[in-house]
Amino acid sequence: MSDSRDTAGQGRDLIDAPNASDTSRLETFADAVIAIAITLLILEIDVPHVEPGASLGRALGEQWPSYAGYLVSFLTIGVIWVNHHHMFTLIERSTHNFLVLNVVFLMTIAAIPWPTALLAEYVRDEGWNRVVATLVYGGTMTAVAIMFNVVWRYAAGKRHLLRDDVDMVSVERVTRSYVLGPVVYGTATLLALWNPWVSLVIFALLALYYTLPSSGPRVRLVRSR
Amino acid sequence: MSDSRDTAGQGRDLIDAPNASDTSRLETFADAVIAIAITLLILEIDVPHVEPGASLGRALGEQWPSYAGYLVSFLTIGVIWVNHHHMFTLIERSTHNFLVLNVVFLMTIAAIPWPTALLAEYVRDEGWNRVVATLVYGGTMTAVAIMFNVVWRYAAGKRHLLRDDVDMVSVERVTRSYVLGPVVYGTATLLALWNPWVSLVIFALLALYYTLPSSGPRVRLVRSR
Amino acid sequence: MSDSRDTAGQGRDLIDAPNASDTSRLETFADAVIAIAITLLILEIDVPHVEPGASLGRALGEQWPSYAGYLVSFLTIGVIWVNHHHMFTLIERSTHNFLVLNVVFLMTIAAIPWPTALLAEYVRDEGWNRVVATLVYGGTMTAVAIMFNVVWRYAAGKRHLLRDDVDMVSVERVTRSYVLGPVVYGTATLLALWNPWVSLVIFALLALYYTLPSSGPRVRLVRSR
Amino acid sequence: MSDSRDTAGQGRDLIDAPNASDTSRLETFADAVIAIAITLLILEIDVPHVEPGASLGRALGEQWPSYAGYLVSFLTIGVIWVNHHHMFTLIERSTHNFLVLNVVFLMTIAAIPWPTALLAEYVRDEGWNRVVATLVYGGTMTAVAIMFNVVWRYAAGKRHLLRDDVDMVSVERVTRSYVLGPVVYGTATLLALWNPWVSLVIFALLALYYTLPSSGPRVRLVRSR
Numbered sequence: 073m074s075d076s077r078d079t080a081g082q083g084r085d086l087i088d089a090p091n092a093s094d095t096s097r098l099e100t101f102a103d104a105v106i107a108i109a110i111t112l113l114i115l116e117i118d119v120p121h122v123e124p125g126a127s128l129g130r131a132l133g134e135q136w137p138s139y140a141g142y143l144v145s146f147l148t149i150g151v152i153w154v155n156h157h158h159m160f161t162l163i164e165r166s167t168h169n170f171l172v173l174n175v176v177f178l179m180t181i182a183a184i185p186w187p188t189a190l191l192a193e194y195v196r197d198e199g200w201n202r203v204v205a206t207l208v209y210g211g212t213m214t215a216v217a218i219m220f221n222v223v224w225r226y227a228a229g230k231r232h233l234l235r236d237d238v239d240m241v242s243v244e245r246v247t248r249s250y251v252l253g254p255v256v257y258g259t260a261t262l263l264a265l266w267n268p269w270v271s272l273v274i275f276a277l278l279a280l281y282y283t284l285p286s287s288g289p290r291v292r293l294v295r296s297r
Numbered sequence: 298m299s300d301s302r303d304t305a306g307q308g309r310d311l312i313d314a315p316n317a318s319d320t321s322r323l324e325t326f327a328d329a330v331i332a333i334a335i336t337l338l339i340l341e342i343d344v345p346h347v348e349p350g351a352s353l354g355r356a357l358g359e360q361w362p363s364y365a366g367y368l369v370s371f372l373t374i375g376v377i378w379v380n381h382h383h384m385f386t387l388i389e390r391s392t393h394n395f396l397v398l399n400v401v402f403l404m405t406i407a408a409i410p411w412p413t414a415l416l417a418e419y420v421r422d423e424g425w426n427r428v429v430a431t432l433v434y435g436g437t438m439t440a441v442a443i444m445f446n447v448v449w450r451y452a453a454g455k456r457h458l459l460r461d462d463v464d465m466v467s468v469e470r471v472t473r474s475y476v477l478g479p480v481v482y483g484t485a486t487l488l489a490l491w492n493p494w495v496s497l498v499i500f501a502l503l504a505l506y507y508t509l510p511s512s513g514p515r516v517r518l519v520r521s522r
Numbered sequence: 523m524s525d526s527r528d529t530a531g532q533g534r535d536l537i538d539a540p541n542a543s544d545t546s547r548l549e550t551f552a553d554a555v556i557a558i559a560i561t562l563l564i565l566e567i568d569v570p571h572v573e574p575g576a577s578l579g580r581a582l583g584e585q586w587p588s589y590a591g592y593l594v595s596f597l598t599i600g601v602i603w604v605n606h607h608h609m610f611t612l613i614e615r616s617t618h619n620f621l622v623l624n625v626v627f628l629m630t631i632a633a634i635p636w637p638t639a640l641l642a643e644y645v646r647d648e649g650w651n652r653v654v655a656t657l658v659y660g661g662t663m664t665a666v667a668i669m670f671n672v673v674w675r676y677a678a679g680k681r682h683l684l685r686d687d688v689d690m691v692s693v694e695r696v697t698r699s700y701v702l703g704p705v706v707y708g709t710a711t712l713l714a715l716w717n718p719w720v721s722l723v724i725f726a727l728l729a730l731y732y733t734l735p736s737s738g739p740r741v742r743l744v745r746s747r
Numbered sequence: 748m749s750d751s752r753d754t755a756g757q758g759r760d761l762i763d764a765p766n767a768s769d770t771s772r773l774e775t776f777a778d779a780v781i782a783i784a785i786t787l788l789i790l791e792i793d794v795p796h797v798e799p800g801a802s803l804g805r806a807l808g809e810q811w812p813s814y815a816g817y818l819v820s821f822l823t824i825g826v827i828w829v830n831h832h833h834m835f836t837l838i839e840r841s842t843h844n845f846l847v848l849n850v851v852f853l854m855t856i857a858a859i860p861w862p863t864a865l866l867a868e869y870v871r872d873e874g875w876n877r878v879v880a881t882l883v884y885g886g887t888m889t890a891v892a893i894m895f896n897v898v899w900r901y902a903a904g905k906r907h908l909l910r911d912d913v914d915m916v917s918v919e920r921v922t923r924s925y926v927l928g929p930v931v932y933g934t935a936t937l938l939a940l941w942n943p944w945v946s947l948v949i950f951a952l953l954a955l956y957y958t959l960p961s962s963g964p965r966v967r968l969v970r971s972r
Contacts (some may be wrong), residue, residue: 092453099773100325100775100778100783101321101778101832103326104782105782105785106326107329107330108783108787110330110407110788111330111333111337111407112409113407114408114411115340115410115790119409119415121384121418122426127425128419128422128426128429129426130428132433142379142404143404146400146404157323160322160389168829168960171829171832172826173960175821177787179821179822182788183817185790194803197803200803201797201804202804205803208807220878263325270868283400285393285394327548328547328550328554329554331551332555332558333558335628336562337558338564339559339562339633339635340565342636344636344640352650353644353650353654353655354645354654357654357658371625372626372629374624375622376625379622382547383618385547385669424626440678508625510618544916550775553772553775556776557779557780558783560780560857561787562787564784564787564858564860565860567861569865569868571868576907577876578872578875578879579875579879580878582879582883591857597851597854600847603776605846607772607773607776607846733842733847735843
């Protein structure tokens with residue numbers, strides 16, 4: 073990892089430790105935060121309390137928005153993890169700023185259980201409250217997608233942190249394709265002002281879409297052999 | 298890990314990074330989700346609030362279904378982890394689809410604290426509500442067992458992701474033995490329609506059974522020396 | 523790690539994969555469960571709700587058992603982790619049974635937030651309820667200490683999983699010293715029947731005692747040079 | 748890592764295993780606790796329950812202290828992690844005492860979700876309760892900053908655990924700069940007795956300040972080539 077430096081010259085040299093650090097601890101931390109956020113989703117589903125004689129089956133059925141929220145948010149966080157995983161197979165260096173950007177990215181992901189519970193509570197509410205809850209949920213997802221782009225662009229940008237053997241043509245194709253995320257999530261969120269159900273169906277379809285292997289271009293590695 | 302590729306030829310080659318990735322980060326993520334789900338189980342046990350003068354001992358005793366649920370669900374998630382651990386000593390490659398299947402598998406495991414709390418709340422409820430709670434608990438366990446099979450079959454199947462030195466005869470024996478999981482859990486779940494206590498005793502016995510070292514065939518490695 | 527096997531002979535050999543596995547994933551899983559249990563302790567401290575005009579300071583002061591419980595339980599789980607950490611620098615092999623024993627050990631640790639909250643709720647309760655809460659708390663700690671011994675004895679016993687270079691004399695000394703844990707915790711727990719405050723002071727002193735570097739003999743490694 | 752010992756002599760040697768251990772498992776444990784504490788912050792934000800017909804938007808707006816608390820505490824824990832990460836790129840040895848000091852450090856970090864929720868609940872409370880909540884929040888942050896210094900000073904001190912190639916001049920500069928943390932947080936906390944809003948603005952600015960790459964001197968490595 074640091075072999076390239078050994079060829080630079082002779083003598084005593086002071087280097088900044090953090091710039092030389094690799095990304096493994098960042099990946100561990102990000103994985104832990106994503107894993108906790110995804111697992112906390114279940115705490116937002118209540119155990120219904122029914123009177124003796126009343127039907128638990130019916131009470132469970134009335135909670136369907138909680139299950140739908142669990143499914144969609146779990147799958148969404150899951151595919152974010154898969155893509156984050158992919159991204160970090162390509163990144164091998166880290167800087168102070170890059171760590172801070174990742175912290176802000178994780179701040180948006182860690183927030184997801186809250187809008188999920190909010191949406192489950194208000195999705196059956198006629199009128200404006202349903203719209204508000206959908207806007208908050210979609211706004212959070214849009215923020216996640218924006219920060220995902222920010223992290224990637226910082227890593228792939230001028231002061232790039234990528235492996236030396238990545239194919240830059242495919243990097244640029246991936247950078248362009250990632251822009252779609254915030255655009256689609258942002259548009260779907262704004263559609264809630266017209267009809268929140270349309271937004272919610274799009275959020276569910278997006279989670280499913282990103283599980284497809286063909287859901288976007290992949291960065292390729294150049295191997296000279 | 299990638300030595301086999303180096304023998305393939307000369308020249309510039311573009312390869313898909315995710316297919317080349319190893320499974321260590323997937324294992325870390327799965328371990329984290331399983332560890333969180335297993336530790337969140339304790340949050341489902343309430344601290345009873347008794348009036349001054351009333352007996353805490355009695356109130357704690359009446360909570361026995363919560364302790365039983367903690368024991369059985371903890372042990373069940375624990376043995377799933379042990380088997381997942383065993384499975385991944387044999388898997389050395391990963392693909393986008395495999396990551397997504399693991400996310401769905403983890404979705405079923407992360408859900409376990411909720412049906413555990415539901416069952417603890419309604420197991421003493423005479424009549425249909427107890428049956429419903431048992432069906433939900435057993436259904437979740439059956440879903441876990443099904444996804445465990447799906448993950449294993451994908452890894453061991455045609456596009457196989459296993460180490461080159463696994464003994465394929467034992468792989469097939471293991472594949473067949475894993476089918477028992479969903480069948481037994483599914484059957485035990487349906488028995489709740491007749492008598493939920495029978496289902497619950499079977500769930501407890503299954504958790505204990507899988508702690509036995511002889512609880513199933515193991516994949517063997519071929520070592521040519 | 524498997525060098526010893528290479529000297530055994532020639533030809534095709536089938537080996538059990540799990541026996542050959544190292545302990546790193548077990549350590550990761552145990553660390554995750556211990557880390558989650560220790561961090562969940564804070565969720566058991568309530569934010570007091572005081573009426574407008576009433577004193578938050580007084581309400582916070584009345585919650586002192588929660589803070590004491592947080593301190594003692596955090597420190598106790600922390601020193602368990604330190605000792606577990608020490609133990610696993612000496613263990614390099616794993617078996618199915620050893621994984622299962624560790625799951626049971628983790629089951630006792632993951633339970634700690636619940637008796638901690640129970641004790642904080644009832645420690646000011648005059649009479650029997652305080653005794654009951656102390657017995658449950660001490661009983662959990664005793665169970666942790668017993669399982670710690672079981673895990674260590676299994677690893678250090680006949681089918682031993684330790685590194686080849688451990689000094690067996692110091693191993694035996696450590697095995698004997700670990701027996702003190704369950705004895706002291708068990709005795710302190712039973713003293714609650716006479717006076718729960720005595721038990722609680724002992725639990726606090728034990729947590730502090732184990733933070734001392736001289737709190738017990740350490741296994742030494744033999745280095746032949 | 749242990750090469751220095753091989754030069755010491757010949758024959759049988761007993762060494763203490765824990766002193767020889769590296770820091771990777773400590774880093775994993777610390778990362779896990781920090782990751783859990785940072786992710787639990789979201790559980791402190793309630794889903795507001797509004798009557799049918801009442802405005803969810805207004806109820807969400809009234810919860811702004813919870814969002815501000817989430818932002819500031821998340822960023823603060825995040826920059827603590829970044830600095831802890833940096834610190835451990837320089838530490839390569841561990842001792843029993845160092846592990847215990849880290850446990851106490853983690854005890855202060857794991858507590859952060861509670862004063863965050865407390866502050867969000869009482870920040871709009873006119874009068875003394877707002878002051879009390881600010882003192883508790885600032886006191887916790889001061890304790891974190893003090894323990895960060897204790898951990899670093901122990902590692903960089905006489906029995907030092909640092910890599911051999913750190914530049915001791917920059918180590919001393921960093922040690923001096925870290926002292927600012929407890930001083931600034933402690934002073935800001937005490938200012939709450941005069942005006943809690945001033946304290947809160949300082950806490951927010953500090954979190955932002957530490958995200959800057961120039962927020963303090965960095966330890967440099969000496970490379971003799």
